[in-house]
Amino acid sequence: MLNRVSLFEYRAVLHVHSRYSDGTGSPHEIIREAARAGLDILWLTDHDTRRAAMDPGAGYYGHLLFLVGAEVTPPTNHTLVLGPAQLPSPKMPLQTIIDHLMSQHALAFIAHPDDPGNPTARLPSYRWEDREITGFTGLEVWNHLSDWSRGVDSILRGLCALAHPFRALEANPLTLQLWDELGRERRVVGVGGVDAHQARVGWRKLALKIFPYRTSFNAIRTHIYTAEPLSNDWVEAERALLGALNAGRAALVNAHSGTELGFRFWAEDGEGRTALMGDEAAFKSGWRLRGLAPVPVHWEIWGNGHPMTTMTGTILDYRVDNPGVWRVVLRRGRRLDVWIYSNAIYLR
Numbered sequence: 001m002l003n004r005v006s007l008f009e010y011r012a013v014l015h016v017h018s019r020y021s022d023g024t025g026s027p028h029e030i031i032r033e034a035a036r037a038g039l040d041i042l043w044l045t046d047h048d049t050r051r052a053a054m055d056p057g058a059g060y061y062g063h064l065l066f067l068v069g070a071e072v073t074p075p076t077n078h079t080l081v082l083g084p085a086q087l088p089s090p091k092m093p094l095q096t097i098i099d100h101l102m103s104q105h106a107l108a109f110i111a112h113p114d115d116p117g118n119p120t121a122r123l124p125s126y127r128w129e130d131r132e133i134t135g136f137t138g139l140e141v142w143n144h145l146s147d148w149s150r151g152v153d154s155i156l157r158g159l160c161a162l163a164h165p166f167r168a169l170e171a172n173p174l175t176l177q178l179w180d181e182l183g184r185e186r187r188v189v190g191v192g193g194v195d196a197h198q199a200r201v202g203w204r205k206l207a208l209k210i211f212p213y214r215t216s217f218n219a220i221r222t223h224i225y226t227a228e229p230l231s232n233d234w235v236e237a238e239r240a241l242l243g244a245l246n247a248g249r250a251a252l253v254n255a256h257s258g259t260e261l262g263f264r265f266w267a268e269d270g271e272g273r274t275a276l277m278g279d280e281a282a283f284k285s286g287w288r289l290r291g292l293a294p295v296p297v298h299w300e301i302w303g304n305g306h307p308m309t310t311m312t313g314t315i316l317d318y319r320v321d322n323p324g325v326w327r328v329v330l331r332r333g334r335r336l337d338v339w340i341y342s343n344a345i346y347l348r
Contacts, residue, residue: 007225007226008225008228008229009223009225009261009262009263010224010226010230011041011253011255011259012042012221013037013042013043013221013222014043014082014194015043015143016030016043016044016213017045017046017047017195017196020049020052023196023198024197024199024209025198027044027056031061031064033214033217034064034066035063037218038259041067042064043082044066045080045193046070047071047073048071048072049070060232067082067241072097073090074094076125076126077110078110078111079097079101079111080108080109081106082106082242082245088100088101093130094130094133095132095133098133098136107189107245109136109137111128111140111195112126112128112145112146113127113139113175114128116150126146138189138190138191139175139179139182139188139189139191140190140192141171141192142191143172143192143193143220144169144192144195144211145194145211146172147172148169169219169337170337170338171192171338176305177305180302183346184304184324187278187344189248189343190250190341190344191245191250192220192221192222192253192341194220195216196213198210198212198216217255218256219256221255222251222252223250223252223253223261224245225244225276225277226240226241226243226244227244247278248277248279248343249276249277250277250278251265251277251340254337254338257332257337257338257339258295260294262293263330263340263342264290265277265345266289266290267287267289267326269281271286275347277344279345279346280347281346282347282348283320283324283348288317288318289345291316291328292314292315293314293316295332296312296313297313298311298312299311299312299316300328301318302328303320303324303326304325325344325346327341327344330342
């Protein structure tokens with residue numbers, strides 16, 4: 001059984017684009033910025049290509065582990081791919097895309113499922129439309145670009161939002177609701193992504209960078225928890241990370257609110273059994289939700305998509321009276337900004 005506290009926690013950024021698709025930075029530039037941001041893992045996900053797996057190649061660059069996935073991008077129904085998969089054509093039906101990826105033991109996450117688009121920012125909607133599909137790993141629950149743009153409804157607000165890219169940074173309530181609803185049917189892993197492009201507006205060296213990579217890398221991160229330290233062999237390290245993500249051992253973190261490590265969330269049944277984030281267990285009387293935070297926080301306990309109660313401090317202890325999908329939200333600071341969304345524990 002995995003020790004609920006003695007897990008190894010790694011700061012990762014997912015959903016990043018380079019000049020190999022519609023980003024503006026080279027993979028080497030992006031790697032440098034990720035290292036400067038203090039990341040442990042950077043997962044590049046260019047549109048419909050894994051070219052960066054060959055140039056510059058996956059592996060360790062100093063302390064940073066650089067991995068290459070992709071984003072399969074038909075006009076809507078985008079899918080984030082993590083793992084060394086042969087990519088399907090974006091012209092395929094979404095269910096065929098998912099089946100193709102899962103047959104290769106890759107992870108498939110529905111990207112920005114409730115992306116509304118933004119006419120003011122000239123961003124089309126890339127919403128998940130085909131909601132009858134099955135078999136995917138999970139959802140990109142928190143997407144910095146998509147969730148930031150929801151509040152931009154005028155040029156003035158757009159300029160203010162560019163000046164304050166982290167203000168009121170919260171996941172789309174529709175996506176959180178969807179995550180909870182799907183979780184009542186089966187395990188659905190949640191991840192956070194930055195959707196970084198470092199778009200440029202203007203002429204060459206005078207061009208304005210919209211969300212430079214360094215800014216994006218200090219927004220939404222996915223903290224991944226493994227049972228053992230990552231291997232120095234990057235292939236083994238990637239395999240361990242894929243296994244941890246597939247199991248739901250991840251928390252979605254607003255790095256602007258805090259970069260501390262040490263958040264833990266688990267459940268105990270009083271008889272020695274423990275369920276970690278992502279685990280399913282049979283419900284019975286006696287289950288308690290437990291949690292640790294490295295700093296005092298405001299805890300929100302959510303069950304089956306409904307807020308159940310709140311508490312403050314560094315320790316969570318809550319008796320579970322009903323089966324359901326249980327997760328927590330941590331807030332901190334004067335404005336009680338969202339800091340962390342946990343993955344769920346499923347007590348059926």
